[in-house]
Amino acid sequence: MRHSIAAGLALLLFAAVPGKAHEMKAYDMHMHHQASPQPTRPPAAAVPDMPVVDQDGKRLNFYSDLVRGRTVAIDFVYTSCTTICPMLTAHFRMVQQELEARVGKDIALISVSIDPVTDTPAKLKAFAAPFEPGPGWTFVTGARPDIARLLDKLGQPFGNPADHAPVVLVRNDKVGGWTNVDGNDPVAIREALIGAAGPGTKIDTPKADATRPDTIKPDTIKPGTTKTSTTKVDPTDAALAYMRNPLLRTQDDKPVHFFDDLLRGKVVLINFILTTCKDTCPMVTANLSKVQELLGDKVGRSINMISLSVDPQRDQPAELKKFADNFDVRPGWYFLTGERPEIDPLLRRLAAYTTDPLDHSTVLVIGNIETGNWTKIFGMAEPASIARAVLALQSSTQ
Incomplete structure (x- = not known):
């Protein structure tokens, strides 16, 4: 499989291979992690307003504080994961960098722990630190019953954390509806966010950051659609x-x-x-x-x-x-x-x-x-x- 430089940041992490080099028994677990994740269901029409706690220990309500009035991308991670979760988080970091003028304003990124018993706010903060989350990117955990209900409403399995799929949910709360995006593709996540959010107040031209030769012109995109320009960035540059x-x-x-x-x-x-x-x-x-x-x-x-x-x-x-x-x-x-x-x-x-x-x-x-x-x-x-x-x-x- 070939990728443009878009996937270069995380290619070494996305594979059915062991994340812990010295725990080869983990190979079977992560093969399962990729080979047979539990299927996801369509999310509920209404976003649940469950109590959650962010990586700084701040208590929040999921819908009221994180989603209301915004366009959001939601992924699902756990801190002891060493393969797919760092990849997903690296992809969110790429999106954050490219859309930095809007993340924290009309666009938000949310990473939901699927292992709330283990994932304390302190562990989420340590997990997030290498990816440098800025304002508008929130990692959340919470009480097990609350996270279980939240995941159920978002159409995600709850049980064995290794059994989750690399899905990203995108939603414009002002419009409603959900878009499922392949979390392996940071370009698809970015385009889905821009397509859902519509044009910003200025052109959000992606930085030349090895993401892909294409650049996006949000001012030409209508909500619910995506479009790439023909402008090319030299791959070497x-x-x-x-x-x-x-x-x-x-x-x-x-x-x-x-x-x-x-x-x-x-x-x-x-x-x-x-x-x-x-x-x-x-x-x-x-x-x-x-x-x-x-x-x-x-x-x-x-x-x-x-x-x-x-x-x-x-x-x-x-x-x-x-x-x-x-x-x-x-x-x-x-x-x-x-x-x-x-x-x-x-x-x-x-x-x-x-x-x-x-x-x-x-x-x-x-x-x-x-x-x-x-x-x-x-x-x-x-x-x-x-x-x-x-x-x-x-x-x-x-």
Whole structure:
């Protein structure tokens, strides 16, 4: 499956793969999470006004305080989820950034916990923090009976949190009705919100943030419809605007600018490691060593492989070098670390930031910078499958 850069932020999180690299038993749970979620039902016509509590511990009424008179997008998350929920939340962050002039005014984002017993306001706040929610984006939990009734009225299952679907509900309260949107697609969420809310007081042109080459012109959109303009953003410029250009260091202690030195003009394969990992990281890296063999001399020329540390305080260049030397790493495969102010924002943009390095993604992100096409694949997929995915994106340039 190919994506424009729109899905690049969260591709590494959206997959039927384990979120916790060191709890491989979680693989079955998250396979189930994606493979057989409970079906959703149509939401009730009236929005319930149940008592809830936000991430700051403030008591609210769901309809009166969060929905009344606004256009809202509602998703469903829980804080111990390590795959689909961070992806959904990353997508809301993208929407917040693109529609920042309206979020908190006529548009609101609401993330409802489906695990209220576990998800205290403090846990919701900690979960939300890496995604930098601003005014108009509220995370809510509450008493179990209240959340159960709220979810029932919103057509969502309540029981096993892992059984929920990546659905986003969009509603213009002044008009009524609901639109179900695929939570895997941040562009669809944005367009549904703009279509439901109608034109703002000024043109809400999306930022060049690696979201997609298309830009939206809300002043030409009637409520209930969507439209994309023909204006194009250069994929390379969009990727740079999104990824930025942090200064990092390789396993050879060479300083590199992430975008200019490693991504520009390339097809890239990115994974996430820590050198103190004793199981999954060596397994994935050994698998990628076989991919390196299959790609041959393209690695270091048109293709770069990047292993990005999620534990940069421990993973200094010397440690990365020692780790990499176990896997016949050749030119074109870079193991990267850096200072926290440089590397942490990058990990957040890749939806790979974690406060617990053992709780990191095992998904590979593959992208063609020049075309803006991105895909993902499980890190322990067959080496031939991974190589084919890389070469397929490379062929899109030719």
